[in-house]
Amino acid sequence: LKEGFKPKNSIYLGFGHDEEISGYKGAQFIAQWFRDNNIRIDYLVDEGMTIFKDSPLPLEDTAFIGLAEKGSVVVDLIVKHK
Numbered sequence: 852l853k854e855g856f857k858p859k860n861s862i863y864l865g866f867g868h869d870e871e872i873s874g875y876k877g878a879q880f881i882a883q884w885f886r887d888n889n890i891r892i893d894y895l896v897d898e899g900m901t902i903f904k905d906s907p908l909p910l911e912d913t914a915f916i917g918l919a920e921k922g923s924v925v926v927d928l929i930v931k932h933k
Contacts, residue, residue, distance in 0.1 A: 860893070 863885075867877025885892065893904060903913045 861890075863890075863892075 865878075865881040867881060869875065869877045
């Protein structure tokens with residue numbers, strides 16, 4: 852972004868806080884918000900890996916299952932709005 856990159860599509864970051872106990876107030880709330888705002892997701896990345904639509908592989912929509920998902924990452928995200 853600092854170098855002028857502008858994504859072709861919108862990028863949304865969603866963080867659930869209750870996935871280990873139900874997801875009713877986290878992921879389910881986020882999904883409903885997307886429905887209420889008529890936003891369809893084309894690509895989703897989750898700790899369980901991802902689901903490809905129009906996969907580069909010769910398959911239908913493909914879900915990849917992550918076997919080592921309990922890693923960690925540190926990201927500094929700074930947003931400045933003019």
